[in-house]
Amino acid sequence: METFDIKYLFQIIKKYKLLIFSSAFIGTLIATFVTFFYLTSIYSASTQILVTQANDSKNVQSSEVQANIQMVNTYSIILKSKDLMKEIAKDYPKYTANEISKNLIVTSDSNSQVINVTVKNQYPRVAVAIANDITDKFIKESKDLIKTNEVSVLSRAYIEDSEHPSGPNHQIHLMIGLLAGLFLAFIIIVLKEMFDTTLKTEESIEKILQLPILGTINHINKPGKGGKRHEKNKNQG
Structure with a gap:
């Protein structure tokens, strides 16, 4: 039974190979068009902030390091606070505080x-500028909010590092288009096979009619030049 199923599967693929390849090609073509001509390229700019103790002691205890690590979570929340986003939005009238935060x-x-x-934007220079502005304003405000820790810029964002788009991911979109095309072909094949009531095999005839097959007539080839017509009969009883 398993051999028959595999054989039948290959027969279906062979029968609808044109539909399968066409759907896969069209799905990939649509995904290519959408990815390269419709979706906007996104650029990323990144900065890094270092959190340390406010004192200048060279002997840093492990407990102090752990406290600094815990403060990182607090600073991460402050970085995305509404007040800070509103301050940044004042310098960029084209963007709202919510858009910058997203x-x-x-x-x-x-x-x-x-x-x-990390800041994402459709313009690399804008992404770099916003990332650096957020870092500078955050450091300035954090000194007034938390006195026990020191925050400093570890690395800034530069246009040289943001010239290449970080999205969209072309390979993923093309793969989605290919899979969508194959899935559409699968749905069409399933529907065609479900509504196809013709009997194609001896087993299906015996199963549906519940009658034994007495004989079969094979395909009769047309005679060629100087050839003979052959007819093969096979009787079963």
């Missing part, structure tokens, strides 16, 4: 005192 990503590695600030 395109701002604040992350930190586990057991790290470094905060990564």
Whole structure:
């Protein structure tokens, strides 16, 4: 039964190969058009902020390092605060505070005192400018909010690092288009097979009619030049 199923599957693929290839090609073509001509390229700019103790002691205790790591989470929340976003939006009238916040990503590695600030924008220079402005304003405000810690710029954003778009991901979109085309072909094949009531095999005839097959007539080939017509009969009883 398993051999028959595999054989039948290959027969279906062979029968609808043109439909399968056409759907896959059209899906990939549509995804290519949307990706390269419709979607806007997005650029990223990143800065890094270092969190340390406010004192200048060279002997940093492990407890102090752990406290700095815990403060990173607090600073990450402050970085995306509404007040800070509104201050940034004043310098960029084309963008609202919510739009800037949606395109701002604040992350930190586990057991790290470094905060990564990433800004996404359709213009690389704007992304770099906003990332640096957020970092500068955050450092200025954090000194007034929390006295026990010191925050400083570990690295700034530069246009040289943001010239290449970070999105959209062309490969993923093309793969989605290919899979969508194959899925559409699958749906069409399933519907065609479900509504196809013709009997194609001896087994299906016996199963539906519940009658034994007495004989079969094979395909009769047309005679060629100087050839003979052959007819093969096979009787079963």
